[in-house]
Amino acid sequence: MSTYDTIIIGAGHNGLICATLLARAGQRVLVLEANDRVGGLAADREFHPGFHASVAQSFYALSSDLVKDLKLAQHGFELSSNSLNTVALSLGESPVIIAEHSVSGVSADDSSAYQKYRDQLRTFAAALSPFWAKTMPGIGGNTLKELFTFAHMGLKLRMMGKDDMLEFLRVASLPMRDLVDEHFESDALKAALCWDGLIGSKLAPRSPNQAVLTLLNRMAGAHNGQHSLPSGGVRAFVGALKSAAENAGVDIRLESAVKKVRIDGDENGQRCSGVLLANGESIDAPRVVSNADPKTTFLKLVGTPHLEIEFSNRIRRLRCDGFVAKLHLALSDLPGFTGVDRPDGRIIIAPNMDSIEFAFDDAKYGDSSENPVLEVLIPSLQQQGLAPSGQHVLSAQVMYVPAHPNGGWDADRRQALIERLLALLESYAPGIKDLVLGAELLTPADLEDQYQLSNGHWHHAEPAIDQLLMMRPTYEAAQYRTPIDGLYLCGAGSHPGGDLTGNPGRNAAREILA
Structure with missing residues (x-):
């Protein structure tokens, strides 16, 4: 029987990032992956003889700070210095070409409006950017450090100036359609700009809720939300994460599906004691970090007998319909x-x-x-x-x-x-x-089956306003800790959400080491 300080379930990018940071802090870390390769949705797959792709196909939200923190350049990955243009096509119409600072194929009014639109969104994104890389405090009973986080957020919004702050509060919960309709005339331009707030979610342009917040989260990346693809692509990113983890001393075991998180209990409460693998092997660890989605983690790996009924009901009600x-x-x-x-x-x-x-x-x-x-x-x-x-x-x-x-x-x-x-x-x-x-x-059903992803949802849980920030995925599990001592979350179902950002993995590691 092997013993580790921390076991991480799932070798997706967040799991590898969390593992690397814990190992660098001196912990003995084991990553268990059910599939035959690391990377999760970013893993390389040969879909036809000689042809390769991954489900995650480009970068648009990855922070350059995280790449530096993990020293990924030493392991063969660097972000591209250039972003990709977005080309919006309509039959019988000239293409609309959207770059980071300009747009062509539209009227002079739309071109001018695009500059103002991008500048304003970048102002909003810059104000929120520090908080995607932090643990969002819960509501009530806060420590001085947590109160400082709230104060910092309020200060960042106030420092935008009164007009920008009021405008942010107005547009933050707008449907994407309302936002772009206010600025532009071109149908193709509006549709393409909507896309980046909607992709991966169960939302359409008219849907109320959080699409603008999702867009601002994505704009915290290296190219302000513009997509990029370095020469090594997503494959190089995954390879660098694996190399960095192994270099830090992380043990990675493939084709090692976890059947159960082992929970021990006594008069002092419940706590993790390790995991049981599908092959019957048991591995000890006082800490287990799940990179799986919340429903898989709590309803399958932990099991409702170890959870309060109100908590398990909230997990069951999480919206995670892959579309x-x-x-x-x-x-x-x-x-x-x-x-x-x-x-x-x-x-x-x-x-x-x-x-x-x-x-x-x-x-x-x-x-x-x-x-x-x-x-x-x-x-x-x-x-x-x-x-x-x-x-x-x-x-x-x-x-x-x-799905x-x-x-x-x-x-x-x-x-x-x-x-x-x-x-x-x-x-x-x-x-x-x-x-x-x-x-x-x-299909999302294939993603569910092949990547152990509830309903095939990219983000593990819909990034709706009631499942974001200090409520992601739900209270009592929104600060990476869970109701069970020693059990943590580090996946896309945690703050700030999905996409190739690495923030959930980095934030979870910081919380564990705090």
Whole structure:
């Protein structure tokens, strides 16, 4: 029987980050991963012979400070110095090209409005940025340090100036449609700008709640929310995290699924004592950190007999309906998109906000849309080794696709969606169907099955206002600690949420070491 100071369940990027920081502080750390490779949704997968992709396809929220803190450059990863342009396509219309500081293909009024829009959002994002990398205090009974965090947040908002502070309070909970309608005329521009507040969530442009906050969280990254893809791509990031963890002394065991978190109890309460693996092996540790989603952690790995009924009911009620599918295409040549000189940016196929809204409506009522909307990237243009020489990989996020549609998924339904997506791509990139050597469609149900991810939700729990900040995923588990002594969370279901930020993993490590 092996003994460790800390066991981390799941070798996704947050788990590896947490493990590295704990090991550097002198702990003996074991990471257990159910799959045969590290990285979680960022893991490299060969979806067709010689062709590789990952579910997480680009960077837009990763902090340069975190990359420096982990010394990832020493392990082969550096953020790109440049961001990708976003190209919004509409049939019969000229492309709209969105860069970090400018937009083209729109009217002079929209171009001018874009500068003001970005400047204002960057002001808001800068004010909130420090708090994504901190533990958000609970409400009531706060320590002096926690009260200082609240005071710091209030000060950062007040330092924006009265006008900006009032405007932030007004727009923070607006639907994305209302926000962009106030600034722009171009339908394609508005749809593309909406996308970055919605992707990965069960939200549409008209949905109330937190899309603006999600957007501001993503804008805290190295390129202010603009997407980037360094030469090594997502694969290099995962490789660097693994190397950094091993260099710090972390033990990583693959194909080691955890069946149960072991809980001991006496008159002094309950606490973790280790884990039981699916193969029957038991491993001791006084501390267990779960990078799994909250429902998996509490309802499957811990079990409701060890939880107060009110707490377990809150976990059951967490909203985590995955609505994004991934399409990977192996292509014999580089496709040509109408009006695009070279498809080396991020392409949004959503002609207007109604096209996004209507696709959402179809999924909301249990079916994927007849007219899906897409975010398309050809990562093989930036990253070597994803495809044989002269050939390419197309990677697309497909919104909206329910995890469990009416009637469920079968081979016919899956193939029908692939054909629908290929027909849509053909209308924007004539001839692309003839280039397809192989295709892979990963529905949210596939993500649930292959990555042990409840309902296939990217963020482990919907980033709604009642499941954010000091309420993420719910109170009594929102500060990385849980009601069980020695059990912590470090995954996307923790503050500040999903995407490739690494903040939940870093924050959890800091909380454990505090």
